[in-house]
Amino acid sequence: MPRYEFAGSSGDKGAALRAPCTSAGGGSAAPARGFASGLKYTSAMATTTLTPTNSPSFASPGITVPPPKRMRDFSASTIPDAGLPCTEKCKHFNDYCQFRADSLGHPGAFVHFGTFDMPIGLGKNRTIGIYCSALSEGLQEDATMRICIFEDRGAIDLEPLTLTRPVFDLWCGLSPLGERVCEIFRPTELGFVVRPMLAPVVAEQRPGTPINDFDWLRSQRIVLVNARWMPPADFHPDSYFQDGPLVTTCNGAVVAAAVESKHLDDFALTTLDQLLEDWKHTLPRREVGGSLIHRPWDLVERNAGQINDDFAARRPQFPIEAVHHIALLGSNCSLCIAPGAQVEPYVVADTRKGPVVIDRDAVIGAFTRLEGPCYIGQRTQLFGAKVRAGSTIGPNCRIGGEVEASIIQGNSNKYHEGFLGHSYVGEWVNIGAGAQTSDLRHDYGEVIVSVGGMRVPTGSSKVGSFIGDHSKIGLGALLNSGTMIGAFAAILPAGRLLPKNVPSFCSVLHGEVAENEDIDVLFATASEVMARRGMRLTPAQSELYRNVYLQTATQRKQALPQTEPRRLRRSA
Numbered sequence: 001m002p003r004y005e006f007a008g009s010s011g012d013k014g015a016a017l018r019a020p021c022t023s024a025g026g027g028s029a030a031p032a033r034g035f036a037s038g039l040k041y042t043s044a045m046a047t048t049t050l051t052p053t054n055s056p057s058f059a060s061p062g063i064t065v066p067p068p069k070r071m072r073d074f075s076a077s078t079i080p081d082a083g084l085p086c087t088e089k090c091k092h093f094n095d096y097c098q099f100r101a102d103s104l105g106h107p108g109a110f111v112h113f114g115t116f117d118m119p120i121g122l123g124k125n126r127t128i129g130i131y132c133s134a135l136s137e138g139l140q141e142d143a144t145m146r147i148c149i150f151e152d153r154g155a156i157d158l159e160p161l162t163l164t165r166p167v168f169d170l171w172c173g174l175s176p177l178g179e180r181v182c183e184i185f186r187p188t189e190l191g192f193v194v195r196p197m198l199a200p201v202v203a204e205q206r207p208g209t210p211i212n213d214f215d216w217l218r219s220q221r222i223v224l225v226n227a228r229w230m231p232p233a234d235f236h237p238d239s240y241f242q243d244g245p246l247v248t249t250c251n252g253a254v255v256a257a258a259v260e261s262k263h264l265d266d267f268a269l270t271t272l273d274q275l276l277e278d279w280k281h282t283l284p285r286r287e288v289g290g291s292l293i294h295r296p297w298d299l300v301e302r303n304a305g306q307i308n309d310d311f312a313a314r315r316p317q318f319p320i321e322a323v324h325h326i327a328l329l330g331s332n333c334s335l336c337i338a339p340g341a342q343v344e345p346y347v348v349a350d351t352r353k354g355p356v357v358i359d360r361d362a363v364i365g366a367f368t369r370l371e372g373p374c375y376i377g378q379r380t381q382l383f384g385a386k387v388r389a390g391s392t393i394g395p396n397c398r399i400g401g402e403v404e405a406s407i408i409q410g411n412s413n414k415y416h417e418g419f420l421g422h423s424y425v426g427e428w429v430n431i432g433a434g435a436q437t438s439d440l441r442h443d444y445g446e447v448i449v450s451v452g453g454m455r456v457p458t459g460s461s462k463v464g465s466f467i468g469d470h471s472k473i474g475l476g477a478l479l480n481s482g483t484m485i486g487a488f489a490a491i492l493p494a495g496r497l498l499p500k501n502v503p504s505f506c507s508v509l510h511g512e513v514a515e516n517e518d519i520d521v522l523f524a525t526a527s528e529v530m531a532r533r534g535m536r537l538t539p540a541q542s543e544l545y546r547n548v549y550l551q552t553a554t555q556r557k558q559a560l561p562q563t564e565p566r567r568l569r570r571s572a
Helices: 086-096 153-158 177-185 196-205 214-218 272-282 296-314 519-531 539-551 553-559 563-571
Strands: 039-042 047-050 077-079 101-103 111-119 126-135 146-150 189-193 222-226 246-250 253-259 285-287 327-329 335-337 348-350 356-358 369-371 374-376 391-393 402-404 407-410 419-421 424-427 448-451 454-457 465-467 483-485 506-509 512-515
Touching (some): 146 177, 177 222, 253 272, 296 391, 296 407, 296 424
Parallel strands (some): 146 189, 246 285, 327 348, 402 419, 465 483
Antiparallel strands (some): 039 047, 246 253, 506 512
16 A cells, blocks of 8 residues: 655665654653554564564563554553653663564565653653554555545635635645545545546546546445545544444534445435435434634634644654754754755744744745744745744745745745735745735724625634735735635735735736736746746646636626726727
């Protein structure tokens, strides 16, 4: 089966894996996911084959690992504190436990482990949790888990972000929503059900994966998972989906359903939502909690907490001793700097309120300040930026100025000074120098957002802007609280707050919304922008963007009631 890795796992087969300490605020060690039987764990003293009834013990007083209760569980061990500091105690632990794993009959296959330190009350003993972060090809899990992540009718309420991507590719916390589902469920088979116009692009990005393949879906028992669902931190699929059909709900809405082939006889894109409703009333049902994303601002609101939860669950482990020049406020156990990342002098990392995670090959320029919880994605570059708490910046971005409690999907630029707050920015967006995003009303009242011609209350006084893919925000543009900007929009400054609703393929000129009718020019620009990052605009993407143009025609017509008469007068 495919290997699952998260930030921090090593790709060096057979290497002894040493993990530095990471503190956590209480609780008990989480069970490992991806656990496999028949593995040999080699310590400095002995080799033990791990089965459901035994587990390795190590030749060190107080270091033992109890037998796992289930195939997927790898319980915690306790080591006397002996007054050692956090980092020293973990070094002591690692000196005795240098794990190497090989699958019987599959030499070279390996499992990654890490350690983390968790205080137990006020006593001197601490729990050292051991968890599996990767499962190599050739290893067999104890149970088959087929899952299909699906989009329901709620996907359209996440526009403009979902105009050009499936819901499960939206970011929140340290990863996209779909990636988190896969980390939790550890599927042996994975498929997707998406809106038809997205299917060619999703298939292109995930070759060999079933996309809207109903024959594969009906072939045997499967767990359907709603792409908008964010499972709770303590959710374990084995506790729910081992036996028989089951529907799980979050506040009454179906978020996952384990069904047999016979339940899928009438499955189709047009019947999916009705089937979910029927199963809720005819199959066994359990409430599981978590949260269901309804609007784009839900992702922004939950981002800070999700970064904390993801960090606690994944425990990304990277040595930070080599970065002597970083100015650290708070615990180094909450600072994570991946191999290949570059941190220049005069960088401040503040982990007092949450972790700071810097992913592989990121470049953090001098005079940058990072406030946790925050995440800086792979190959992203920060240029003296102020990244405030609750921010996730995806891969391959160029960021300067101030970013607060915002999510940037990836491949976007905000290179210069300016403020971006409580916002979500799509891919391939360029935000010009001095552009400002308001995220708070002067009267501290609730922000209202215009969605599809309707005024939608957000329930929050802190809401910024939501910007679709390939949009351009000009120099000094002033975006009002609750601004919605579609895909391929162009915003030019007007010396005042600009319109709050800008449909896809529209421009704001002199403060007025106008339609961009020559979409071929827009696509040519998009192709050039992508080429500068070593990527290309594929035919499938071009076709998707043309479909988005047609799909959003009604939105433009509603926003531009006078555009057509003016155009006809000019042509006459």
